[in-house]
Amino acid sequence: MRSKSGFKIMRREFNYMWRDRGLRKILLLGPILGLFLFMAIYQTQTVKDIPTAIVDLDGSSSSREISEKIKHAEHLKLRAYPQSYEDLEQSIRRGEIVVGVVIPENFGRDVARHHPTRVLVIVDSSNTVYATNASTAVLGVIRSISAEAGVKTLLARGMDPSQARKAFLTVDYREEGWFNPTLNYAYFLVLAMALNIWQQCCTMTASMNVIGETGMKSWLQVKASGVSRFKYFFSKSLAHLITFMLLVIPVYILALGIFKLPLSCGLGMLLLFTLVFAVSLHSVGTLMSSLANNAVDSTRFGMMVALPSFVLCGYTWPIEAMPGFLQSLVWILPQTWFFQGFNYLSFKDPGWSFMLPYFGGLLVISLVCYSMAAMATAWMER
Known part of the structure:
Protein backbone atom coordinates (compact mmCIF):
# COMPACT_ATOMS: atom_id res chain seq x y z
CA MET A 1 0.00 0.00 0.00
CA ARG A 2 2.79 2.41 0.90
CA SER A 3 4.61 1.92 -2.40
CA LYS A 4 1.37 2.39 -4.30
CA SER A 5 0.68 5.67 -2.47
CA GLY A 6 4.17 6.88 -3.41
CA PHE A 7 3.49 6.20 -7.08
CA LYS A 8 0.14 7.99 -6.77
CA ILE A 9 1.86 11.06 -5.37
CA MET A 10 4.37 11.02 -8.22
CA ARG A 11 1.59 10.62 -10.78
CA ARG A 12 -0.31 13.48 -9.17
CA GLU A 13 2.78 15.71 -9.38
CA PHE A 14 3.35 14.83 -13.04
CA ASN A 15 -0.28 15.74 -13.72
CA TYR A 16 0.08 19.09 -11.94
CA MET A 17 3.19 20.01 -13.93
CA TRP A 18 1.58 18.92 -17.19
CA ARG A 19 -1.72 20.74 -16.61
CA ASP A 20 0.06 24.03 -15.92
CA ARG A 21 0.34 25.25 -19.51
CA GLY A 22 2.83 28.01 -18.79
CA LEU A 23 5.16 25.76 -16.84
CA ARG A 24 4.78 22.99 -19.38
CA LYS A 25 5.82 25.22 -22.27
CA ILE A 26 8.77 26.65 -20.34
CA LEU A 27 10.06 23.23 -19.32
CA LEU A 28 9.59 21.61 -22.73
CA LEU A 29 10.66 24.42 -25.02
CA GLY A 30 12.94 26.71 -22.99
CA PRO A 31 16.26 24.77 -23.07
CA ILE A 32 15.82 23.52 -26.64
CA LEU A 33 14.91 26.96 -28.00
CA GLY A 34 17.87 28.37 -26.11
CA LEU A 35 20.17 25.80 -27.70
CA PHE A 36 18.98 26.71 -31.22
CA LEU A 37 19.24 30.42 -30.44
CA PHE A 38 22.81 30.27 -29.15
CA MET A 39 23.86 27.85 -31.89
CA ALA A 40 22.60 30.35 -34.47
CA ILE A 41 24.44 33.20 -32.75
CA TYR A 42 27.81 31.49 -32.46
CA GLN A 43 27.82 29.25 -35.53
CA THR A 44 30.24 31.54 -37.40
CA GLN A 45 32.88 30.51 -34.82
CA THR A 46 35.04 33.61 -35.30
CA VAL A 47 34.27 37.31 -35.59
CA LYS A 48 34.95 38.69 -39.05
CA ASP A 49 34.85 42.13 -40.68
CA LEU A 169 64.19 33.26 -38.82
CA THR A 170 66.84 31.69 -36.59
CA VAL A 171 64.46 31.85 -33.64
CA ASP A 172 61.16 30.34 -34.73
CA TYR A 173 57.98 31.58 -33.08
CA ARG A 174 55.05 29.24 -32.81
CA GLU A 175 51.81 29.73 -30.99
CA GLU A 176 49.67 26.78 -29.91
CA GLY A 177 46.11 26.66 -28.72
CA TRP A 178 45.07 23.71 -26.62
CA PHE A 179 41.58 22.21 -26.11
CA ASN A 180 39.84 24.87 -28.24
CA PRO A 181 42.61 26.02 -30.60
CA THR A 182 40.30 27.87 -32.99
CA LEU A 183 38.73 29.88 -30.14
CA ASN A 184 35.38 28.53 -31.28
CA TYR A 185 32.75 30.36 -29.23
CA ALA A 186 30.11 27.86 -30.28
CA TYR A 187 32.07 25.09 -28.59
CA PHE A 188 32.53 27.18 -25.48
CA LEU A 189 29.16 28.86 -24.99
CA VAL A 190 26.26 27.22 -26.84
CA LEU A 191 25.61 24.14 -24.70
CA ALA A 192 26.50 26.00 -21.50
CA MET A 193 23.95 28.73 -22.29
CA ALA A 194 21.27 26.14 -23.06
CA LEU A 195 22.03 24.40 -19.74
CA ASN A 196 21.79 27.78 -18.05
CA ILE A 197 18.21 28.13 -19.29
CA TRP A 198 17.50 24.56 -18.21
CA GLN A 199 18.81 25.17 -14.69
CA GLN A 200 16.67 28.29 -14.39
CA CYS A 201 13.58 26.31 -15.37
CA CYS A 202 14.47 23.59 -12.86
CA THR A 203 15.03 26.07 -10.02
CA MET A 204 11.73 27.82 -10.74
CA THR A 205 9.88 24.50 -10.73
CA ALA A 206 11.54 23.31 -7.53
CA SER A 207 10.72 26.59 -5.77
CA MET A 208 7.08 25.45 -5.73
CA ASN A 209 7.81 22.05 -4.19
CA VAL A 210 6.75 22.87 -0.61
CA ILE A 211 4.72 26.06 -0.80
CA GLY A 212 2.77 24.57 -3.70
CA GLU A 213 1.32 22.13 -1.14
CA THR A 214 1.41 23.81 2.26
CA GLY A 215 0.01 27.02 0.79
CA MET A 216 -3.10 25.21 -0.52
CA LYS A 217 -6.19 24.02 1.31
CA SER A 218 -5.64 20.58 -0.19
CA TRP A 219 -2.69 20.21 2.19
CA LEU A 220 -5.17 19.41 4.99
CA GLN A 221 -6.49 16.51 2.94
CA VAL A 222 -2.95 15.28 2.30
CA LYS A 223 -2.16 15.35 6.02
CA ALA A 224 -5.38 13.53 6.81
CA SER A 225 -4.51 10.78 4.35
CA GLY A 226 -1.90 9.38 6.73
CA VAL A 227 1.00 9.56 4.27
CA SER A 228 4.22 10.59 6.03
CA ARG A 229 5.61 14.00 5.21
CA PHE A 230 8.94 12.48 4.16
CA LYS A 231 7.35 10.01 1.79
CA TYR A 232 5.06 12.63 0.31
CA PHE A 233 7.77 15.17 -0.52
CA PHE A 234 10.22 12.45 -1.54
CA SER A 235 7.73 11.24 -4.12
CA LYS A 236 7.09 14.79 -5.33
CA SER A 237 10.83 15.45 -5.55
CA LEU A 238 11.44 12.23 -7.46
CA ALA A 239 8.84 13.27 -10.01
CA HIS A 240 10.60 16.62 -10.41
CA LEU A 241 14.02 15.04 -10.86
CA ILE A 242 12.75 12.57 -13.45
CA THR A 243 11.21 15.47 -15.33
CA PHE A 244 14.40 17.53 -15.16
CA MET A 245 16.50 14.70 -16.60
CA LEU A 246 13.97 13.89 -19.32
CA LEU A 247 14.12 17.54 -20.38
CA VAL A 248 17.91 17.78 -20.53
CA ILE A 249 18.46 14.57 -22.52
CA PRO A 250 17.04 16.03 -25.81
CA VAL A 251 19.32 19.05 -25.31
CA TYR A 252 22.34 16.74 -25.07
CA ILE A 253 21.21 14.70 -28.08
CA LEU A 254 20.89 17.83 -30.23
CA ALA A 255 24.07 19.49 -28.98
CA LEU A 256 26.37 16.46 -29.06
CA GLY A 257 24.77 14.37 -31.81
CA ILE A 258 23.46 16.93 -34.29
CA PHE A 259 25.54 20.05 -33.69
CA LYS A 260 28.68 18.01 -32.84
CA LEU A 261 29.66 20.15 -29.87
CA PRO A 262 32.66 18.72 -28.01
CA LEU A 263 32.47 16.24 -25.15
CA SER A 264 35.78 14.75 -24.03
CA CYS A 265 34.38 12.59 -21.22
CA GLY A 266 32.01 9.66 -21.53
CA LEU A 267 28.29 10.35 -21.82
CA GLY A 268 27.64 8.37 -18.63
CA MET A 269 29.90 10.67 -16.63
CA LEU A 270 28.13 13.75 -18.02
CA LEU A 271 24.64 12.39 -17.27
CA LEU A 272 25.61 11.39 -13.74
CA PHE A 273 27.14 14.80 -13.09
CA THR A 274 24.00 16.45 -14.50
CA LEU A 275 21.78 14.30 -12.26
CA VAL A 276 23.74 15.31 -9.14
CA PHE A 277 23.46 18.95 -10.26
CA ALA A 278 19.70 18.53 -10.76
CA VAL A 279 19.41 17.17 -7.20
CA SER A 280 21.33 20.15 -5.83
CA LEU A 281 19.18 22.60 -7.82
CA HIS A 282 16.06 20.90 -6.50
CA SER A 283 17.35 21.12 -2.94
CA VAL A 284 17.96 24.86 -3.26
CA GLY A 285 14.50 25.39 -4.77
CA THR A 286 12.91 23.26 -2.04
CA LEU A 287 14.66 25.29 0.66
CA MET A 288 13.39 28.55 -0.83
CA SER A 289 9.93 27.05 -1.14
CA SER A 290 9.95 26.06 2.55
CA LEU A 291 10.96 29.57 3.65
CA ALA A 292 8.49 31.48 1.48
CA ASN A 293 5.15 32.76 2.76
CA ASN A 294 3.44 32.25 -0.58
CA ALA A 295 4.02 31.04 -4.12
CA VAL A 296 4.85 34.52 -5.43
CA ASP A 297 7.63 35.02 -2.87
CA SER A 298 9.03 31.57 -3.62
CA THR A 299 9.15 32.34 -7.34
CA ARG A 300 10.94 35.60 -6.61
CA PHE A 301 13.50 33.78 -4.48
CA GLY A 302 14.06 31.33 -7.33
CA MET A 303 14.59 34.15 -9.81
CA MET A 304 17.05 35.88 -7.47
CA VAL A 305 19.21 32.76 -7.35
CA ALA A 306 18.81 31.32 -10.85
CA LEU A 307 19.25 34.42 -13.02
CA PRO A 308 22.62 35.81 -11.79
CA SER A 309 24.13 32.40 -11.01
CA PHE A 310 25.54 31.84 -14.51
CA VAL A 311 27.36 35.17 -14.38
CA LEU A 312 28.69 34.42 -10.89
CA CYS A 313 29.72 30.82 -11.55
CA GLY A 314 32.97 31.79 -13.25
CA TYR A 315 32.22 30.19 -16.60
CA THR A 316 32.33 33.34 -18.72
CA TRP A 317 34.43 35.47 -16.37
CA PRO A 318 37.19 34.02 -14.17
CA ILE A 319 36.41 33.74 -10.46
CA GLU A 320 39.96 34.95 -9.77
CA ALA A 321 39.11 38.24 -11.48
CA MET A 322 36.04 38.83 -9.31
CA PRO A 323 36.08 40.98 -6.14
CA GLY A 324 37.68 39.18 -3.20
CA PHE A 325 34.47 38.84 -1.16
CA LEU A 326 32.78 37.05 -4.08
CA GLN A 327 35.54 34.53 -4.78
CA SER A 328 34.55 32.35 -1.83
CA LEU A 329 30.87 33.26 -1.75
CA VAL A 330 30.13 31.95 -5.26
CA TRP A 331 31.01 28.39 -4.19
CA ILE A 332 27.80 28.13 -2.16
CA LEU A 333 25.96 28.08 -5.49
CA PRO A 334 25.53 24.67 -7.13
CA GLN A 335 25.88 26.39 -10.51
CA THR A 336 29.52 27.21 -9.72
CA TRP A 337 30.40 23.57 -9.03
CA PHE A 338 28.50 22.35 -12.08
CA PHE A 339 29.66 24.79 -14.75
CA GLN A 340 33.27 24.68 -13.58
CA GLY A 341 33.17 20.88 -13.76
CA PHE A 342 31.22 20.93 -17.03
CA ASN A 343 34.00 22.92 -18.69
CA TYR A 344 36.55 20.26 -17.72
CA LEU A 345 34.30 17.45 -18.95
CA SER A 346 33.68 19.19 -22.28
CA PHE A 347 37.31 19.90 -23.21
CA LYS A 348 39.68 17.92 -20.99
CA ASP A 349 38.13 14.74 -19.48
CA PRO A 350 40.12 15.03 -16.22
CA GLY A 351 38.93 11.70 -14.81
CA TRP A 352 36.98 10.59 -11.75
CA SER A 353 39.59 11.54 -9.16
CA PHE A 354 39.67 15.12 -10.40
CA MET A 355 35.87 15.38 -10.60
CA LEU A 356 35.16 13.94 -7.13
CA PRO A 357 35.35 17.35 -5.37
CA TYR A 358 32.78 18.71 -7.83
CA PHE A 359 30.44 15.80 -7.19
CA GLY A 360 31.09 16.22 -3.47
CA GLY A 361 30.38 19.95 -3.49
CA LEU A 362 27.00 19.40 -5.17
CA LEU A 363 26.08 16.59 -2.77
CA VAL A 364 26.99 18.67 0.30
CA ILE A 365 24.81 21.53 -0.97
CA SER A 366 21.95 19.06 -1.51
CA LEU A 367 22.27 17.58 1.99
CA VAL A 368 22.42 20.98 3.68
CA CYS A 369 19.52 22.49 1.75
CA TYR A 370 17.20 19.48 2.08
CA SER A 371 17.93 19.29 5.83
CA MET A 372 17.24 23.00 6.30
CA ALA A 373 14.07 22.71 4.23
CA ALA A 374 12.82 19.81 6.40
CA MET A 375 13.47 21.77 9.59
CA ALA A 376 11.87 24.92 8.19
CA THR A 377 8.76 23.03 7.05
CA ALA A 378 8.35 21.36 10.44
CA TRP A 379 8.83 24.68 12.26
CA MET A 380 6.31 26.49 10.00
CA GLU A 381 3.68 23.81 10.65
CA ARG A 382 4.11 24.08 14.41
Missing part, protein backbone atom coordinates in the same frame (compact mmCIF):
# COMPACT_ATOMS: atom_id res chain seq x y z
CA ILE A 50 36.05 43.89 -37.53
CA PRO A 51 35.68 47.65 -38.16
CA THR A 52 39.17 49.12 -38.52
CA ALA A 53 40.57 52.60 -39.11
CA ILE A 54 44.07 53.81 -40.02
CA VAL A 55 45.57 57.18 -39.11
CA ASP A 56 48.50 57.70 -41.49
CA LEU A 57 50.51 60.62 -40.11
CA ASP A 58 53.43 59.91 -42.46
CA GLY A 59 51.99 59.48 -45.96
CA SER A 60 55.09 57.67 -47.25
CA SER A 61 55.25 54.63 -49.49
CA SER A 62 56.14 52.50 -46.44
CA SER A 63 53.07 53.67 -44.53
CA ARG A 64 50.85 53.09 -47.55
CA GLU A 65 52.25 49.54 -47.78
CA ILE A 66 51.18 48.88 -44.19
CA SER A 67 47.73 50.29 -44.94
CA GLU A 68 47.35 47.89 -47.86
CA LYS A 69 48.33 44.90 -45.74
CA ILE A 70 45.82 45.83 -43.06
CA LYS A 71 43.17 46.45 -45.71
CA HIS A 72 43.54 42.90 -46.99
CA ALA A 73 43.81 41.22 -43.56
CA GLU A 74 41.44 38.27 -43.24
CA HIS A 75 39.28 39.38 -40.30
CA LEU A 76 39.66 43.16 -40.49
CA LYS A 77 37.49 45.52 -42.52
CA LEU A 78 38.98 48.93 -43.19
CA ARG A 79 36.23 51.49 -42.67
CA ALA A 80 37.92 54.89 -42.36
CA TYR A 81 41.09 56.96 -42.61
CA PRO A 82 40.78 59.55 -39.81
CA GLN A 83 42.99 62.61 -40.18
CA SER A 84 44.14 62.70 -36.56
CA TYR A 85 44.45 60.70 -33.37
CA GLU A 86 41.59 62.72 -31.86
CA ASP A 87 39.25 61.81 -34.75
CA LEU A 88 40.13 58.14 -34.26
CA GLU A 89 39.42 58.40 -30.54
CA GLN A 90 35.95 59.81 -31.20
CA SER A 91 35.16 57.03 -33.69
CA ILE A 92 36.11 54.38 -31.14
CA ARG A 93 34.10 56.09 -28.40
CA ARG A 94 31.02 56.12 -30.65
CA GLY A 95 31.44 52.43 -31.41
CA GLU A 96 32.03 53.00 -35.12
CA ILE A 97 35.56 51.54 -35.00
CA VAL A 98 36.92 48.62 -32.96
CA VAL A 99 40.56 48.65 -34.11
CA GLY A 100 42.61 51.78 -34.73
CA VAL A 101 46.12 51.78 -36.24
CA VAL A 102 48.22 54.94 -35.93
CA ILE A 103 51.29 55.20 -38.20
CA PRO A 104 53.62 57.85 -36.75
CA GLU A 105 55.29 60.72 -38.54
CA ASN A 106 58.68 60.00 -40.12
CA PHE A 107 57.80 56.30 -40.24
CA GLY A 108 59.12 55.92 -43.81
CA ARG A 109 62.31 57.80 -43.00
CA ASP A 110 63.02 55.65 -39.92
CA VAL A 111 62.41 52.45 -41.87
CA ALA A 112 64.72 53.61 -44.67
CA ARG A 113 67.46 54.43 -42.16
CA HIS A 114 66.84 51.14 -40.33
CA HIS A 115 65.93 52.93 -37.12
CA PRO A 116 63.45 51.34 -34.71
CA THR A 117 59.94 52.67 -35.06
CA ARG A 118 56.61 51.88 -33.49
CA VAL A 119 53.07 51.58 -34.84
CA LEU A 120 50.31 52.20 -32.31
CA VAL A 121 47.42 49.70 -32.32
CA ILE A 122 44.30 50.57 -30.33
CA VAL A 123 41.66 47.89 -29.62
CA ASP A 124 38.28 48.68 -28.10
CA SER A 125 38.22 46.12 -25.26
CA SER A 126 34.74 46.97 -23.98
CA ASN A 127 33.52 43.88 -25.87
CA THR A 128 35.77 40.96 -24.95
CA VAL A 129 34.67 38.87 -27.93
CA TYR A 130 35.59 41.62 -30.36
CA ALA A 131 38.79 42.42 -28.47
CA THR A 132 40.08 38.84 -28.52
CA ASN A 133 39.49 38.40 -32.23
CA ALA A 134 40.72 41.87 -33.09
CA SER A 135 43.97 41.44 -31.15
CA THR A 136 44.66 38.12 -32.89
CA ALA A 137 43.97 39.56 -36.34
CA VAL A 138 46.09 42.69 -35.86
CA LEU A 139 48.91 40.73 -34.22
CA GLY A 140 49.20 38.54 -37.30
CA VAL A 141 49.54 41.56 -39.59
CA ILE A 142 52.06 43.30 -37.33
CA ARG A 143 54.21 40.16 -37.12
CA SER A 144 54.28 39.92 -40.90
CA ILE A 145 55.25 43.58 -41.29
CA SER A 146 57.91 43.31 -38.60
CA ALA A 147 59.44 40.23 -40.21
CA GLU A 148 59.60 41.89 -43.63
CA ALA A 149 61.19 45.00 -42.13
CA GLY A 150 63.80 42.85 -40.38
CA VAL A 151 64.70 41.04 -43.59
CA LYS A 152 64.92 44.32 -45.51
CA THR A 153 67.31 45.70 -42.88
CA LEU A 154 69.64 42.73 -43.29
CA LEU A 155 69.47 43.01 -47.07
CA ALA A 156 70.39 46.68 -46.86
CA ARG A 157 73.52 45.71 -44.96
CA GLY A 158 74.64 43.62 -47.91
CA MET A 159 73.62 40.17 -46.73
CA ASP A 160 72.61 37.58 -49.27
CA PRO A 161 68.75 37.29 -49.51
CA SER A 162 68.65 33.60 -48.53
CA GLN A 163 71.05 34.24 -45.67
CA ALA A 164 69.01 37.24 -44.55
CA ARG A 165 65.85 35.16 -44.32
CA LYS A 166 67.66 32.38 -42.45
CA ALA A 167 69.29 34.86 -40.08
CA PHE A 168 66.02 36.55 -39.28
